[in-house]
Amino acid sequence: MSIVMKLENVTLEYPIARRYRKENVKPSGIRNVSFELKEGDVLGIIGRNGSGKSTLLKMMAGVFPPNDGVISSRGAVSLLAGVGVGFNKELTGRENAYLYGALMGRSRKQIDELIDEIQSFAELTHHFDRPFRTFSSGMRARLGISVATAFRPDLLLIDEVLGVGDVSFREKSQKRVKDLIETSGSVIIVSHSLGMLKEMCTRMILIEDGEVIMDDEPGAVITKYAEILKN
Amino acid sequence: MDGQKRVLETPRGDSQLTPLWQKRNFYHYPFVMLSDIISSRHLLSLLVKRDIATRYRRAYLGFSWAILEPLLLAGVYSVVFTILVGSSDPLYAAKVVLGVIGWSLFSRSVTSSAKSLTNSVNLFQFARVPKSVFATNGPITNTILALFSLLSVIPFFIIHDLPVTVNLLMVPLWLFFISFTGWSIGLLVAPISCKIPDMMNIINFLVRAGFFLSPVMWTYDMFSRRFGEGWQSVVAHLNPTIVPLTEIRDAVLGTSSNIPSWGYSMCFAISVIFYLFGSIVFMRSAHKAVVNI
Numbered sequence: 009m010s011i012v013m014k015l016e017n018v019t020l021e022y023p024i025a026r027r028y029r030k031e032n033v034k035p036s037g038i039r040n041v042s043f044e045l046k047e048g049d050v051l052g053i054i055g056r057n058g059s060g061k062s063t064l065l066k067m068m069a070g071v072f073p074p075n076d077g078v079i080s081s082r083g084a085v086s087l088l089a090g091v092g093v094g095f096n097k098e099l100t101g102r103e104n105a106y107l108y109g110a111l112m113g114r115s116r117k118q119i120d121e122l123i124d125e126i127q128s129f130a131e132l133t134h135h136f137d138r139p140f141r142t143f144s145s146g147m148r149a150r151l152g153i154s155v156a157t158a159f160r161p162d163l164l165l166i167d168e169v170l171g172v173g174d175v176s177f178r179e180k181s182q183k184r185v186k187d188l189i190e191t192s193g194s195v196i197i198v199s200h201s202l203g204m205l206k207e208m209c210t211r212m213i214l215i216e217d218g219e220v221i222m223d224d225e226p227g228a229v230i231t232k233y234a235e236i237l238k239n
Numbered sequence: 240m241d242g243q244k245r246v247l248e249t250p251r252g253d254s255q256l257t258p259l260w261q262k263r264n265f266y267h268y269p270f271v272m273l274s275d276i277i278s279s280r281h282l283l284s285l286l287v288k289r290d291i292a293t294r295y296r297r298a299y300l301g302f303s304w305a306i307l308e309p310l311l312l313a314g315v316y317s318v319v320f321t322i323l324v325g326s327s328d329p330l331y332a333a334k335v336v337l338g339v340i341g342w343s344l345f346s347r348s349v350t351s352s353a354k355s356l357t358n359s360v361n362l363f364q365f366a367r368v369p370k371s372v373f374a375t376n377g378p379i380t381n382t383i384l385a386l387f388s389l390l391s392v393i394p395f396f397i398i399h400d401l402p403v404t405v406n407l408l409m410v411p412l413w414l415f416f417i418s419f420t421g422w423s424i425g426l427l428v429a430p431i432s433c434k435i436p437d438m439m440n441i442i443n444f445l446v447r448a449g450f451f452l453s454p455v456m457w458t459y460d461m462f463s464r465r466f467g468e469g470w471q472s473v474v475a476h477l478n479p480t481i482v483p484l485t486e487i488r489d490a491v492l493g494t495s496s497n498i499p500s501w502g503y504s505m506c507f508a509i510s511v512i513f514y515l516f517g518s519i520v521f522m523r524s525a526h527k528a529v530v531n532i
Contacts, residue, residue, distance in 0.1 A: 014256055023531050070259040070367040073526045080256035090365030098293035107289060110282040111366050 011082070012163050012194045013045040013068060018077035020067055038064050039218045045163070050195045052205035052226060054233050055215035061198045064215065065089065065165050068196065083162025083193065086112060088185070092152030097141035101132050101151055104140050108155045122158045129184070130154035131177070146177070153181045157188055164192040168199055202230050268522040269515055275369040282368070286376035291383060305384050306391040309339040320456050333395040334488050338455035341484045344385040344414060345421045346446045351377025352425025353442055356433050356529060363529040370525045374429055378422040385414050392491055406490040413483040413490070420479045420510040426517030430524035433532050453478055459485040459496040468499065479513070482506035
């Protein structure tokens with residue numbers, strides 16, 4: 009199996025607010041993280057709130073630059089997080105779908121090919137050509153999920169995005185993401201849903217205070233995480 | 240890091256592992272920025288279309304505001320200035336309209352590109368997008384709207400029987416130049432304003448002050464008659480809008496303001512220096528600035 013992503017001693021420290029600098033507060037972020045992801049791997053990342061999971065995911069997506077270390081990847085990387093950020097209220101659903109697709113790095117031709125599928129999955133019918141400001145919050149979320157999951161990347165990064173919309177749409181979008189996971193080359197998932205991670209992942213890593221403290225098969229990592237939570 | 244900073248690398252989709260962030264020397268940044276913008280032209284065109292489509296979408300008069308705005312402003316300025324100074328120039332109102340169009344383009348280009356990082360910070364926290372594109376769409380949109388605003392001078396052509404000459408073709412080029420200079424200044428300010436929010440207040444003040452220091456309500460001839468070519472003239476030419484605003488007036492109204500050749504050289508040099516510094520500061524600091532907000 010070839011390597012699709014490699015992290016070598018990656019570090020990112022957020023700056024400490026001036027008022028805390030004198031108190032010797034440890035900067036939050038990611039410290040000296042190294043691992044490789046192979047083609048076909050489904051990697052779960054778990055850890056407590058604020059441990060650095062989402063920061064690590066954003067670094068792997070090329071959103072945040074590391075202070076130190078090297079992140080290398082192969083093929084198209086897609087981050088499924090903050091769905092709907094970038095939509096414009098005055099544009100129609102269709103115009104926003106094109107804009108959001110372009111923000112994800114897709115060409116006009118690629119979006120043209122999928123625009124009918126995006127409209128159909130979002131269940132927006134005639135609302136698709138109405139201004140986004142007239143959409144309900146559920147409709148906005150459906151459009152976001154629909155565009156974000158329409159493309160098949162080589163490496164898919166997912167950060168807790170499945171809890172949007174009503175129950176039926178949530179089930180539908182979870183099925184869509186599962187399909188995406190099965191058809192994408194490799195996947196990294198950040199989630200607190202341990203059951204889902206155990207079912208889907210081939211491997212997991214546990215992060216504590218910005219450091220990877222365990223990289224193993226899902227059962228062992230979840231047991232270790234449960235011990236940390238107890239303490 | 241030996242003076243090198245990291246630049247976001249566009250994924251190549253080949254079979255080799257590619258570092259997401261490449262180390263570059265600072266002198267590469269002006270070229271990397273242009274290359275980023277060219278390679279993201281699809282996104283850039285969508286952002287420009289979005290800005291144009293939404294600018295006047297909910298206004299009853301729609302795009303007419305692009306013409307009405309400079310005309311109304313020029314009307315007010317002309318009346319005030321004529322009362323205060325007693326100007327008898329029949330083309331004064333037309334000169335003010337052109338000054339307003341050019342100055343508005345400059346000020347909007349500066350502020351839109353300076354605010355580009357703070358305005359889109361939510362997006363930059365989730366999407367791998369070239370930030371330089373978001374600093375560029377505002378100035379391009381404003382240039383297109385400024386070209387549209389030029390329709391407001393048509394009544395002056397009819398009333399004053401102004402000649403239609405080949406010099407008119409220079410007007411879009413000078414508007415582009417104004418926008419380019421404003422964009423470059425905005426690039427310089429954008430990362431700083433992420434760290435120091437007061438920076439935008441300073442820029443807003445400078446833009447307001449610059450209005451009076453630029454040939455919007457006054458003309459190059461008025462300035463030359465008063466100060467000649469002394470040190471005041473050299474200082475005045477540090478303002479990069481003086482030459483293009485005067486050239487736009489000359490091209491449209493068929494006048495000649497006899498700008499000295501060193502005036503053009505200063506104007507171009509200042510603009511290029513702003514671009515070099517602006518692109519280097521932006522490319523070095525924009526990514527970190529967004530993380531640190």
